[in-house]
Amino acid sequence: MGKPLSIIIVSSDQEEAFHVVREVKAQGFSPLYQIISKKSDWDSRIHEEDWDAILVSYRWNSEVTPMSLLDDLHFHGLDIPFIILASEEDFPIALQLMQAGASDIIDSKTLFRLTQVLERERRELVFRREKEITQNYLEGSLNELQFQKYALDQANIVSITDANGIITYVNEKLVKISGFSKEELIGNSHRILKSQDKTKEEWRMMWDTISQGMTWVGEIKNTKKDGSFYFIETTIVPFRGEDGSIFQYIAISKDITDRKLAEDQLLYDAFYDVLTDLPNRALFLARVEQRIFEFNTKSIGYPILISLNIDNFKRINHSLGTEAGDFVLKAFADRISKFCGLNATISRLGADTFAILAIDFLSVEDAGLFIGKLKEHLKELIEYNGYEIFLTSSFGLAGFGLAGREAEELLRNAEIAMFHSKELGVGSTSSFNHSMKEKIQNQLEIQNDLAKGLERREFLVFYQPIYDIATKQIVHWEALVRWKHPKKGMVSPADFIPMAENSGFILPLTKFVLEESGDFIKAMELLSFKRIGVAINLSPQVFVHQNIFNWVVELKESKDIPFQSIQMEITESLAMKNMAETTPILANLQDLGVKISLDDFGTGYSSLSYLEKLPLNTVKIDKSFLNDVKKGSTQARLLVSIIHMAHDLGYKVVAEGVEEKDQFELLREFNCDMIQGYLISKPLPSQSALDFLQKFTGQID
Ligand code: C2E
Ligand code: CA
Numbered sequence: 001m002g003k004p005l006s007i008i009i010v011s012s013d014q015e016e017a018f019h020v021v022r023e024v025k026a027q028g029f030s031p032l033y034q035i036i037s038k039k040s041d042w043d044s045r046i047h048e049e050d051w052d053a054i055l056v057s058y059r060w061n062s063e064v065t066p067m068s069l070l071d072d073l074h075f076h077g078l079d080i081p082f083i084i085l086a087s088e089e090d091f092p093i094a095l096q097l098m099q100a101g102a103s104d105i106i107d108s109k110t111l112f113r114l115t116q117v118l119e120r121e122r123r124e125l126v127f128r129r130e131k132e133i134t135q136n137y138l139e140g141s142l143n144e145l146q147f148q149k150y151a152l153d154q155a156n157i158v159s160i161t162d163a164n165g166i167i168t169y170v171n172e173k174l175v176k177i178s179g180f181s182k183e184e185l186i187g188n189s190h191r192i193l194k195s196q197d198k199t200k201e202e203w204r205m206m207w208d209t210i211s212q213g214m215t216w217v218g219e220i221k222n223t224k225k226d227g228s229f230y231f232i233e234t235t236i237v238p239f240r241g242e243d244g245s246i247f248q249y250i251a252i253s254k255d256i257t258d259r260k261l262a263e264d265q266l267l268y269d270a271f272y273d274v275l276t277d278l279p280n281r282a283l284f285l286a287r288v289e290q291r292i293f294e295f296n297t298k299s300i301g302y303p304i305l306i307s308l309n310i311d312n313f314k315r316i317n318h319s320l321g322t323e324a325g326d327f328v329l330k331a332f333a334d335r336i337s338k339f340c341g342l343n344a345t346i347s348r349l350g351a352d353t354f355a356i357l358a359i360d361f362l363s364v365e366d367a368g369l370f371i372g373k374l375k376e377h378l379k380e381l382i383e384y385n386g387y388e389i390f391l392t393s394s395f396g397l398a399g400f401g402l403a404g405r406e407a408e409e410l411l412r413n414a415e416i417a418m419f420h421s422k423e424l425g426v427g428s429t430s431s432f433n434h435s436m437k438e439k440i441q442n443q444l445e446i447q448n449d450l451a452k453g454l455e456r457r458e459f460l461v462f463y464q465p466i467y468d469i470a471t472k473q474i475v476h477w478e479a480l481v482r483w484k485h486p487k488k489g490m491v492s493p494a495d496f497i498p499m500a501e502n503s504g505f506i507l508p509l510t511k512f513v514l515e516e517s518g519d520f521i522k523a524m525e526l527l528s529f530k531r532i533g534v535a536i537n538l539s540p541q542v543f544v545h546q547n548i549f550n551w552v553v554e555l556k557e558s559k560d561i562p563f564q565s566i567q568m569e570i571t572e573s574l575a576m577k578n579m580a581e582t583t584p585i586l587a588n589l590q591d592l593g594v595k596i597s598l599d600d601f602g603t604g605y606s607s608l609s610y611l612e613k614l615p616l617n618t619v620k621i622d623k624s625f626l627n628d629v630k631k632g633s634t635q636a637r638l639l640v641s642i643i644h645m646a647h648d649l650g651y652k653v654v655a656e657g658v659e660e661k662d663q664f665e666l667l668r669e670f671n672c673d674m675i676q677g678y679l680i681s682k683p684l685p686s687q688s689a690l691d692f693l694q695k696f697t698g699q700i701d
């Protein structure tokens with residue numbers, strides 16, 4: 001038997017083909033060969049074998065040329081030596097085929113060198129094929145190695161345990177995170193890491209999985225040597241030996257402590273108040289629901305909710321700062337918690353509102369007595385930086401049944417009762433009944449809607465003229481805010497201003513009125529009505545942190561209007577409440593040229609002494625004062641003396657709410673300077689007010 005050789009001979013000349021076969025046999029080969037004379041045979045044969053060589057007759061006169069066969073070979077990605085058989089005179093042209101990738105050219109007559117070339121080509125082919133395999137293998141294993149290294153680097157914590165669960169290998173990362181040394185870990189079982197968050201059952205399931213040869217993936221909370229803990233995400237891969245039994249487990253873990261803590265924090269934040277660490281509304285409601293469930297199913301623990309709100313809490317934030325406010329809230333929360341004991345759930349529902357769910361009340365009356373004691377306890381002074389802070393709270397009670405059968409409803413009704421208490425006066429307690437509901441709910445709705453109203457452009461400013469009796473001219477306007485509620489229509493400021501004051505919304509609202517008034521002053525200027533001012537109503541809240549002073553200065557700058565065109569209306573009660581704080585701010589404003597009016601004089605205190613103490617320009621006499629005022633009556637004499645006194649102090653007097661001509665005549669007789677009221681005009685939207693101004697003749701009929 002000669003050396004095996006598989007070749008394709010492409011030739012249309014039988015004799016030539018057999019010449020080749022004879023020659024290779026003569027040289028000691030036993031060839032496996034195919035003679036191809038048609039292109040269709042070529043197509044089917046070349047894929048049949050791992051051919052050692054293809055011998056192509058250059059003179060092959062078939063449909064395709066040797067060159068296109070070579071192209072076809074390359075096209076199919078076949079690496080088979082391609083040898084040309086050519087007569088000597090064809091050699092020069094056949095060389096083109098060499099350039100195109102043919103392996104060699106043999107003289108078709110002599111077949112000189114044929115077997116050497118075939119042997120050489122076969123050797124090289126084998127070498128090429130082996131090289132390719134090694135290359136592929138090398139590349140493959142290199143990738144795998146890199147992948148594993150990468151995976152390990154990423155997954156970082158690695159340990160190997162034997163079949164008995166004894167640690168046989170740990171990497172540096174495990175040493176680092178656990179705080180145990182290599183020596184302490186190796187030889188020990190994984191128990192040294194004291195995993196904390198799995199039940200026995202869960203561990204058993206994990207062992208079942210890996211001891212059956214399956215991979216286990218999960219999260220584990222381990223304890224460090226110093227007692228603190230860390231979280232890892234672990235993949236445990238069991239390895240089988242040749243006999244099929246498991247001989248080791250490799251655990252590859254990732255440190256996920258940061259992620260876990262962040263998750264825990266999120267969970268905590270979702271249910272606890274950050275400032276006081278008390279449960280928030282969501283958790284509180286969940287506890288109430290549970291209580292209701294127990295009461296319904298086992299008749300234990302009558303569910304009663306207490307809602308409480310610190311009276312005038314904003315005052316602390318305003319006067320001592322928010323840090324003080326936070327301190328007081330924490331102290332207050334602590335006090336409630338201590339007083340109520342561990343069995344009660346205390347929650348901070350909102351800024352200064354808390355709720356209590358206690359377990360041992362038998363009735364709402366019972367809870368009322370408890371509140372009485374709690375109130376006493378909460379009255380004790382809270383000390384902060386040398387200040388002694390005294391707080392009272394208003395309470396609301398809602399008992400299961402009468403005040404609802406569901407958690408949310410109960411809580412809402414407890415809050416309604418609490419709001420009702422606020423109305424009764426600070427420090428009161430009320431238990432919920434249905435008559436409170438509608439009124440308070442309406443108020444709560446308004447309070448919610450207020451905040452959205454500015455964005456939605458629901459607020460407008462109307463202007464009401466103030467008429468000077470002597471000059472018969474409009475001397476200024478009062479800015480009166482209007483709220484076009486999307487559902488309720490026009491809401492009176494008398495209804496929403498107190499709520500805006502309670503919620504703090506009065507600040508942006510006043511700023512809005514101020515800006516609108518600035519635009520209105522500018523619009524009058526453009527119509528050549530110079531120096532006609534606009535009076536703005538101020539609530540006590542806007543005096544905090546010099547707000548109003550800064551706003552007025554900003555307004556003058558931004559709108560380029562004179563201070564003299566801006567007026568401020570304050571009420572007596574406002575002035576009295578915080579005299580020390582408000583007086584200097586008003587005086588500063590007055591120094592700039594801003595005019596100050598005392599509003600609603602004649603209602604409330606009507607203390608003449610305040611007229612002297614406050615920096616004023618004008619006194620506005622309340623419309624109730626004009627009711628039934630008749631010449632010669634006590635009322636009339638009082639009115640005259642007020643006007644006199646104001647004049648003595650250098651103030652002008654405006655009478656408000658003048659509807660009748662008679663009233664006007666009387667006021668003129670009494671030397672009143674100005675009047676405001678429906679007799680001149682109702683409050684008007686800005687454009688109508690400007691029209692009014694242009695048409696006004698000064699005549700009153
Ligand atoms: P106020 O400052 O005493 O304003 C005068 C009120 O009397 C206005 O009611 C006005 O429309 C009404 N009025 C004017 N002339 C007559 C009249 O001839 N007859 C009658 N019966 N009423 C007349 P309005 O606009 O409902 O305002 C009510 C209160 O709301 C104001 O009383 C003021 O205290 C407050 N307010 C209005 N706008 C603002 C504001 O922008 N900021 C603040 N803080 N309070 C405002
Ligand atoms: Ca006013």
Ligand code: CA
Binds near residue numbers: 622656
């Ligand atoms: Ca008034």
